[in-house]
Structure formats: structure tokens, C-alpha cells
Amino acid sequence: VSDVPADADRVLADLAELAELTSDANGAQRLTWTAPWSEARKWLTSKLAELPVEVDVDEASNLWATLQGRDERALIVGSHIDSVPGGGRFDGALGVVAGLEVLRRLSADGPPAVSVKLVDFAEEEGDQSGMSLFGSAAAAGTLEVELLQANTSYDGRPALEVLREAGVALEVIDRARTRLEGAVAFVELHIEQSTRLEHAGAAVAAVTGTAGVDRHHIRFAGRRDHPARPMGERADSLVAAARFLTELRALAQEHDASTLCGHLVVEPNIPLVVADGCGLTFDIRSFDTAQLATMETAWRELADRVCAAERTTWTSEPRWRIEPAAFDEELVQLAAEAIEELTGAPAPRLGSPQLHDAGEMARAGIPTVMLFVQSVAGISHSKDEFSHPGHLRLGIQALDRVVSKTLARFDGAQPQPSNPLLKRAL
Amino acid sequence: VSDVPADADRVLADLAELAELTSDANGAQRLTWTAPWSEARKWLTSKLAELPVEVDVDEASNLWATLQGRDERALIVGSHIDSVPGGGRFDGALGVVAGLEVLRRLSADGPPAVSVKLVDFAEEEGDQSGMSLFGSAAAAGTLEVELLQANTSYDGRPALEVLREAGVALEVIDRARTRLEGAVAFVELHIEQSTRLEHAGAAVAAVTGTAGVDRHHIRFAGRRDHPARPMGERADSLVAAARFLTELRALAQEHDASTLCGHLVVEPNIPLVVADGCGLTFDIRSFDTAQLATMETAWRELADRVCAAERTTWTSEPRWRIEPAAFDEELVQLAAEAIEELTGAPAPRLGSPQLHDAGEMARAGIPTVMLFVQSVAGISHSKDEFSHPGHLRLGIQALDRVVSKTLARFDGAQPQPSNPLLKRAL
Numbered sequence: 001v002s003d004v005p006a007d008a009d010r011v012l013a014d015l016a017e018l019a020e021l022t023s024d025a026n027g028a029q030r031l032t033w034t035a036p037w038s039e040a041r042k043w044l045t046s047k048l049a050e051l052p053v054e055v056d057v058d059e060a061s062n063l064w065a066t067l068q069g070r071d072e073r074a075l076i077v078g079s080h081i082d083s084v085p086g087g088g089r090f091d092g093a094l095g096v097v098a099g100l101e102v103l104r105r106l107s108a109d110g111p112p113a114v115s116v117k118l119v120d121f122a123e124e125e126g127d128q129s130g131m132s133l134f135g136s137a138a139a140a141g142t143l144e145v146e147l148l149q150a151n152t153s154y155d156g157r158p159a160l161e162v163l164r165e166a167g168v169a170l171e172v173i174d175r176a177r178t179r180l181e182g183a184v185a186f187v188e189l190h191i192e193q194s195t196r197l198e199h200a201g202a203a204v205a206a207v208t209g210t211a212g213v214d215r216h217h218i219r220f221a222g223r224r225d226h227p228a229r230p231m232g233e234r235a236d237s238l239v240a241a242a243r244f245l246t247e248l249r250a251l252a253q254e255h256d257a258s259t260l261c262g263h264l265v266v267e268p269n270i271p272l273v274v275a276d277g278c279g280l281t282f283d284i285r286s287f288d289t290a291q292l293a294t295m296e297t298a299w300r301e302l303a304d305r306v307c308a309a310e311r312t313t314w315t316s317e318p319r320w321r322i323e324p325a326a327f328d329e330e331l332v333q334l335a336a337e338a339i340e341e342l343t344g345a346p347a348p349r350l351g352s353p354q355l356h357d358a359g360e361m362a363r364a365g366i367p368t369v370m371l372f373v374q375s376v377a378g379i380s381h382s383k384d385e386f387s388h389p390g391h392l393r394l395g396i397q398a399l400d401r402v403v404s405k406t407l408a409r410f411d412g413a414q415p416q417p418s419n420p421l422l423k424r425a426l
Numbered sequence: 427v428s429d430v431p432a433d434a435d436r437v438l439a440d441l442a443e444l445a446e447l448t449s450d451a452n453g454a455q456r457l458t459w460t461a462p463w464s465e466a467r468k469w470l471t472s473k474l475a476e477l478p479v480e481v482d483v484d485e486a487s488n489l490w491a492t493l494q495g496r497d498e499r500a501l502i503v504g505s506h507i508d509s510v511p512g513g514g515r516f517d518g519a520l521g522v523v524a525g526l527e528v529l530r531r532l533s534a535d536g537p538p539a540v541s542v543k544l545v546d547f548a549e550e551e552g553d554q555s556g557m558s559l560f561g562s563a564a565a566a567g568t569l570e571v572e573l574l575q576a577n578t579s580y581d582g583r584p585a586l587e588v589l590r591e592a593g594v595a596l597e598v599i600d601r602a603r604t605r606l607e608g609a610v611a612f613v614e615l616h617i618e619q620s621t622r623l624e625h626a627g628a629a630v631a632a633v634t635g636t637a638g639v640d641r642h643h644i645r646f647a648g649r650r651d652h653p654a655r656p657m658g659e660r661a662d663s664l665v666a667a668a669r670f671l672t673e674l675r676a677l678a679q680e681h682d683a684s685t686l687c688g689h690l691v692v693e694p695n696i697p698l699v700v701a702d703g704c705g706l707t708f709d710i711r712s713f714d715t716a717q718l719a720t721m722e723t724a725w726r727e728l729a730d731r732v733c734a735a736e737r738t739t740w741t742s743e744p745r746w747r748i749e750p751a752a753f754d755e756e757l758v759q760l761a762a763e764a765i766e767e768l769t770g771a772p773a774p775r776l777g778s779p780q781l782h783d784a785g786e787m788a789r790a791g792i793p794t795v796m797l798f799v800q801s802v803a804g805i806s807h808s809k810d811e812f813s814h815p816g817h818l819r820l821g822i823q824a825l826d827r828v829v830s831k832t833l834a835r836f837d838g839a840q841p842q843p844s845n846p847l848l849k850r851a852l
Contacts, residue, residue: 154696193652193654194654194655194656195655195656195659215697224808226619226780226806226807227684228619228778228779228780228804228806229620229621229804230620230621230622230684231679233621233804236686238671238687238688238690239675242668242669242672243668243672245664245665249665258653258656258657259657260653260697260698260700262664262692262694262698262699262701263695263697264664264690264692264695266688266689266690269688269689269690269691270689271686271687271707271708271709274686274688281697283653283697283698285653352654354652354653378651378655378659380654381652382650
């Protein structure tokens, strides 16, 4: 472990500079492929130009900066600089700018044991393509290109049109996978975007994995009718949907999962007409593949039960599914040690109910870990997102230590195929 | 009671002719002030031209045809010839065309004891003005003209624009009230649009009144949030609305009321964003003013309870309110007798959960009664609306008898201010 730690204050100053450049009164506006995002990339590139690194943008618009090591294998740090419309200043940007600082610190030390790459994944938020983790999924080879056909951007444009205008060629996007060749570890620093660390009074946590997600659209079909129809004879699709929605949450509570429905559309949506159709999109999350499977059975039974009671019928379409991604146990251990050395307290270990680029790296077989910094009140995807500077500094230093500890495992050693860190990457 | 009853088959033939003229493959298209409605009015006027009646259209577009009696007082029969987009052939039209036949039958008998007026109320369906019972409310003096300001037609045009183009002058619409001067009774024949008669195996019922309606828009306000927020910490306005909707129905069941919500809008309505707003319009109906008041207290307590549990808040706006209208006990008795004479079975007596022009006449102080004809499967506001011809014939004959029985009360008698039928009209 280096005795000259990363300069956390410089990271905070850089983040403030980036926010100044790419935000308005409503927050960060770094939507992938827009002018503020290009501005952010230009800013990042100018910072990297001061370092002995090679910069490259892959077929999925991910930016890679490589500090050549004594070995062709690579440790990757990074996150995403893109934001939602009206986002916060730390979501994604923290991990990229902290990674830049790690590169700065390592550049001063001469070539590291293995190459160290900083990655800024494109379109993590998915607002432009309708597909979260776009860039990291492309690099991992898990991007489901055919789903893009039906997707739209947050402002309603066809995803394929947005991609075409951005110059992203889907027919060659799979070549982004070559950037992961030789990768032996991936480390991502990110804000928590939830309240567990705040409740625990902790600044930083080691993250053990990302949740699996199962997302469906369900449509209840009833019978268009008039208000004089006795309630007990109606086939009211909106009542069926309301019952489903209410009871789905209780099911998730039982099964250690969580669920969210933010999208519901009533047809014909006229006050005095019993709705003959009601469609909603719901999302189920769990860290446990078995619980996700149980929930799938349970919500289907719930839909059957509600429809039998409400004289309605239902159909569903899968919208997205991603398996839980478990992070690397040894890297999680290194991360916890780094946090404990810095804070003098046991490091919380927790799973991430949100998806992150790190999940895609883990699914690609790269030993992966994340560090979470406490978010005040869990507010995120908002200009009101905030983390205390002291907590951010600890997070940045912990990232730096995890990188050093990981590099130390390769230091002076011959390539060791039996090294557990390599077991899935080689 | 006349020995030459109305010709029910001619009514059915007239209705078929009217449907042929003013329907398309999707059903009746007689929206007030549109070309098919004008066509229907032209058709009706041509039929009336064969009779010794005076025809007049009032300031609210209601059509009146008066058969002068031996007395200036008037018995009114009628309903509405307008339809919803894609409506049935009997909803409204039955009462107008049957009333036409009653005028035909009476015309042959010489001047009746009191004048008999046929009315075709305009815009009962409210699809053009956003206001059900438009014409009868104008005649009754209960039209809330100021509410029209915010209303839109079914196809989204401002109600005031629709009215202006139709030549309806709101500043003089109150003059329509003069057409009710001297009214001593109002009788309306209508299809049931529900299933109670079918369940009871009965063709025709005497209607005891129309329900009161209390309609509100309620908006639940939560906090926009992301899926990683633990479910128990979210302020999810859609979940609050779903609970409210589900439990509101149970409340109505407890209080002998009915409720319907056909309109719900989620904000921002994005799958992975906890909804910060959810608004819905709901309608509560009861025949009992006290139950309506109890429901008002109960739904407000329910909204408070749901919001306390879901960390949300609520606001509401009244959208419409109309008190229950009780029909005249003696006219209901005459109607029941007429039905019993025709069917040889006790006449069902039931309230109408739907609003009807007759409710406005009762609220205007005119002794009122309605007759309902069985609707097959309760289907209405649809081209699939149907009533058996045998049931329609009985309904038409019952209307004719109620008119005769009512007229008989005035026959040869001097004006009797103490006559209960006159108590509210004089």
C-alpha cells in the first residue's frame, strides 16, 4: 500500500468543476451523447492528457484510459459520468473522478504490477436507449441488442434513432468486449443512494453484490361498463390492478424482495366508465435467485387470485431480467479491510438493490467489488442528492487502498493462474 | 283509461327507422348538436307535424310538442333522443318515441283534461358539454353554468366552444325554465341499463327515484424516488391511491352505496420512479342523503388513514354533487298499478342508480315517475344494448296507461289546489 494516498480534496474540487460545467438549476444534465455529456468527456480527456495514459473510446462509447503496467493483465476502476435529466453531482461521477485520482497517484509511482485502466461507461442510466447499463453490458457481452428495437428515450424518441445520431453502430458494438481481455479485477466507488449507511451511522461500506431484477408488464382486462352496474357484477380492470399492486408489495415483504410500480395506464380512463383495461409495469428485486423464482410463482398466483375475484383476466410480458451478481469474496474482504484501516470501525457489508456497471463486470466473470459512500436521506436522481465531504474523502481513500491492496497481490509475482483473483478472468 | 291503447309495434318500427337513420356500424351516433342528432330531430319533427301539436325548441335546445288540453296545466312525457358515441337504440330514444305514440293516441281522443307535452331533452348524455342532464337541468333551473367554463367535450374541445358553435346562448338559457310552468306531472319511460329486472324475471318496473351522486377528484402526493429506497421508507402515491381505491369499494359496500373510479393518472408515470403524484376521480352513489353524508366522512377518514400509513398527503376537489331525487309516491303507485294490470304480477319498485332527466324534473318540484324496461345483461352505452321486444311493448303500454291514469285524475274536475299531484307544482 502506497504511503502517498490519493488526494481526496482534489477529487472533490474536480467534481465541483465538473458540476459547474455540466449542470443547470435543475441539477446535472449529462445525458449520454448530449452536449453536456460531451462537455464532461472533453473535461475528463483534458485531465487524462496530463497523465502517461492511453485514451480510447470503444464501440459502445465507453472511454478507457490505460496506465501500462509491468504485466498485460489489467485492474479496472471506474463508473459512469452520464446522469439522469436533473441528476446529482456524485451519482456515477464520483467513481470516475476518484478513479482519475487513483491513476494520478499511480502514475507518479512508475509502472504498476499490472495495467490499471480507468473506465467511464456510457449510458449507465439508460435514459437515452431505454436500457440501463448500456455501455457496461456491451463490454460484458450481455447487451440484448434486439430489445432496443422497441425502446424509446426518456423524451419519447426511438432508441435506434438516438443511437444512430450518436454514431453508435450496433453491428460492431460487440467489439467492445475486447476491452475486458486480461481483466483481473474491477473496483467501483459509488454513492449508496439509500439510507442504510445513514441509519447505521457509517461512512463507507463494502458491497457484496447487486440484486437480481425481474421486470414485467401485466395487463388486466375487464369489461367496459357504466356506473349503474352493481359493483359485485363488474369486471373492473382498475380495481384488479389496484388489488394486485397492493398485495404484490405484501408478497415482496414476505419473500425478502422489494417491488416497485411507477407506471400504470387505464383504458379508456374516463371517470364514469368501468375500465376495460389496466396495464402496469412492475419490478421485483432480490439478492437471491431462488427468491426471485419464488416471487415469480407468487405474483402469477396473485394475479390469478385477483382476477378470479374481480371477474377479470390478465396477460403479461417480460420486460427485463437480470440475475443477482455476487461480488468476489476476496475483493470484498480487501475492501472491508481498507475501510476498517481508515475508519477504525468494522466495515458494513451490504448488497446493492440498485443495478450498477459493476454487476455487469461480475457477470462477465471479472472479480469485482464496490464501495458505497453514505447518501444523505438516500436522495438520488435529484439535484438534492448529497453526501458529506468527510464521507466522500473516506470513500475515495478506501478506493485508493483497495486498488493498492489488489495490485500488491500481483507485485513481483509471476502470472499465477491459480490465483483466486484470476480464476474467472483467465 | 282509454280502451284504444298506444300501438307499441308502431313505436318499435319508429325506433328501427330512427336507428337506421342515425347509427353506423358502431351504434347510435346522436351526439347533441351533431349532424346525426339534427337528423333525428328532423325525423321527430316530421312525425309530430302529422299531429295537432305545437312544436317549440327552448333556449337549452330541448324540443317541446304540446297537445293543448282543456286546462292550461300540463302533464309532461319524454326523455332524450341524444346518445353517447356508439350508443344503443333504446337509451333515451325509447322514452321520446313512446311519448310520440302517446301523443298520437291522445290526439285521436280530442283535447285531454290537461295539456300533454312531449319533451326531448337535449344533451342528457353530457358528452358535448361535460355536463350530464344539460337540457333538463336548464329547464329545472339547476344548471351550474359556471362549471361549464372548465369542461370539455368527449373529444377534448372546450365545452363553451361547442355550445357557441351550436348557437346555445348561456346568458338566456335560464328562460328554458318557463316551459315547466303549470307542469303537474312528469313521466319517463327508459331502459333499466342494469340487471335487476333480468335477475327478478320482470319486464317493467316502477322507479321510486334517482340516486344522489357525489363526485370528487383526489390527488395523493408522495415523494419521487428510486427503486433502491426500501419499500417501508417510500412515499409512494400510486400505492396510496391503489389502497384508497380498493378500500373505498369496501366502504361503499358497508354503507349501501356504490362507487366507481374509471380515471387515474400517475405522475411522472415512469416504471422505475416512485410516483410523486397520483390523481383519481371517483363517484359515490346512494339513494339516501344521510348515507352520502356518511360516505363523505368515511372516505375522508380513509384517505387520512392511507396517507398516514404510506407517508403521503392528499387533497381533493369536488367535481359534481346531486342530491337523491325521490319520485312522487302516488305516481309510483299509479305506475305499479299500470304494470300489474298489464302483467298480472306484482310490479317491482326500484331506485335508479343512474341519473335521468326525470330526476331534474323531480328536483324542480314536479311530481314525477319513471318506468324501467328490462335491459338484457344490463349492457348500455354500447351498440350491444338490447331489450326484448315483448318487454318493450309492455313498457310502452305501461307508459300509456300511467298517462291515462294521471289524466283521469283531472278529468271533469275543477283545478284542485289540494290535489296531492299539484302540491309542489302550484
